Ligand SMILES: Cc1cc2nc3c(=O)[nH]c(=O)nc-3n(C[C@H](O)[C@H](O)[C@H](O)COP(=O)(O)OP(=O)(O)OC[C@H]3O[C@@H](n4cnc5c(N)ncnc54)[C@H](O)[C@@H]3O)c2cc1C
C-alpha cells in the first residue's frame with residue numbers, strides 16, 4: 001500500500017518541476033521588463049486599479065509591476081497600512097509577544113518595481129462607476145481596468161478592524177488578555193479558524209476548560225472525513241470538549257449559550273468563529289446581477305471578469321469572488337496569474353482569454369495547526385482519496401518572520417516605520 005507521504009511526494013514532483021520552470025521564466029522576463037519599462041507623462045498613462053491588497057491583491061499587483069507595458073501603471077487601493085498576515089491571527093490571539101510580526105509593510109512591492117509603474121493609496125474604496133473608483137477621502141480615481149480583491153470581513157481571531165498596525169496589535173493583545181483571564185471558554189464554529197483557536201487555547205493553557213461547538217456532525221466540513229477524525233482524536237488527547245450538531249445563537253450580552261433541548265451553558269468567554277462575509281457591496285451598486293443572492297459573493301466568469309457583459313474591464317477574484325476555487329490564499333495566488341494574463345491580453349486587443357480551473361489538490365490543501373507544535377497536512381486527490389500527514393514540529397511563532405521575505409519585506413523594517421509611510425504616500 002502506497003503511503004500518503006509517497007503519494008504527496010509524487011504529486012509535488014509532477015507539479016513542482018514544470019512550475020519551477022514557469023517561475024524561472026517569470027523572473028527572467030521581470031528582469032528584462034525592469035530594464036525596458038519607460039516612465040511617460042501622467043497624461044499618457046493608463047491605469048489598472050486593484051482594490052484590496054491582501055494575499056490575492058498583493059500577488060496580482062506584484063505580477064502587474066513585472067509585466068505591464070510602458071504606458072500602463074497599477075494603483076493599489078488598500079485600506080490597511082500593512083498586509084495582515086491572517087494565518088497567524090488565531091495563534092497570536094492566544095500567544096503573547098509576537099503580534100507585531102503579523103503586520104507586514106507594503107514596502108516590498110515598490111522595491112523591485114520599475115519607477116513609475118506602481119503606487120499604493122491607503123484608503124477605502126466606497127463606490128465604483130464605469131470609469132472611476134471613489135475613495136473615502138472624496139477623491140475620484142480613473143481606471144482603464146479594475147480588479148476587485150476585497151476579500152471578506154469577520155471578527156478576531158480571523159481579522160482585526162483597525163487599519164493601522166498599532167491598532168491591529170492592540171486588538172490581538174486585547175484578545176490575548178481576555179483568553180488569559182477566562183477559565184471556561186466556548187469557541188463557536190468548527191471550521192479551520194475555530195479548530196486552530198480551540199487547540200491553541202487548550203495547549204497553551206491546559207488548565208482551562210475549552211469547548212468547541214459546531215453546527216454540523218463533521219468538523220472542517222469543507223474538507224473530508226479523515227481530517228475530522230484526526231482533529232477529533234487530537235481534541236480527545238488535549239481535553240477539548242467537542243459538541244457537534246449544535247448551532248447556538250451568539251448572545252449580544254452575557255455569556256450563556258443556549259444549546260439543544262433548552263440546555264444552557266455559562267462560559268467566561270464565548271469566541272465566535274462562525275465564518276466570513278464577502279466584501280461585495282461596492283459591486284452591488286454598479287451591477288446588482290453580479291452579486292450572488294445566496295452567498296453575497298461576486299459572480300465571475302471563468303476568465304475572472306465580472307459575470308456582466310457590460311463590464312468586460314472589471315475583474316474579481318480571491319475570497320470575495322465565486323470563482324469555483326477554494327477560499328484559500330494558495331488558490332488566489334493561481335487566480336491572480338489568470339487575471340494578470342487576461343489584462344495583458346486585453347491591452348494587446350486579444351479576445352481569446354485564459355480561463356481559471358481550480359487545481360483542487362494544491363489549491364484546496366490545508367496545513368492546519370492543532371496546538372503548540374502539532375500540525376497536519378491534508379489534501380484530496382481528484383479521485384476523492386484523502387491524504388493526511390500529521391507532524392509534530394510546528395514552530396511556536398509559525399515562522400512568521402521568515403514570511404516577510406515572501407512579501408519582499410525585511411523584518412528589520414519594523415523599526416523604521418517612517419520609511420514605510422513615505423512609500424505609502426508616494427502616489
Ligand atoms: C485566520 C485565518 C487563517 C488562514 N490560514 C490560511 C493558510 O494557512 N493557508 C491558506 O492558503 N489560506 C489561509 N486562510 C485563508 C486565506 O487567508 C484567504 O483565502 C485569503 O486571505 C483571501 O485573500 P483575499 O485577498 O481574497 O481577501 P482578504 O484576505 O479578505 O483581503 C481583502 C483585502 O481587501 C481590503 N479591502 C476590503 N475592502 C476594501 C475597500 N473597499 N477598499 C480598500 N481595501 C479594501 C482589506 O483591507 C483586505 O486587505 C486563512 C484565513 C483565516 C481567516
Ligand SMILES: NC(=O)c1ccc[n+]([C@@H]2O[C@H](COP(=O)([O-])OP(=O)(O)OC[C@H]3O[C@@H](n4cnc5c(N)ncnc54)[C@H](OP(=O)(O)O)[C@@H]3O)[C@@H](O)[C@H]2O)c1
Nearest residue numbers: 189190191192193194213214215247248274275327367368
Ligand atoms: N490553516 C489554514 O489553511 C486555514 C486556517 C484558518 C482558515 N482557513 C480558511 O479560511 C476560511 C475561513 O475559515 P473559517 O473557519 O473562518 O470559516 P468556515 O470554514 O466557514 O467555518 C465556520 C464554521 O462555523 C460554523 N457555524 C456558523 N455559525 C455557527 C453557530 N452559530 N454555531 C456553530 N457553528 C456555526 C459554520 O457551519 P455552517 O456552514 O453549518 O453555518 C462553519 O462550518 C476557510 O476557507 C478556511 O479553510 C485556512
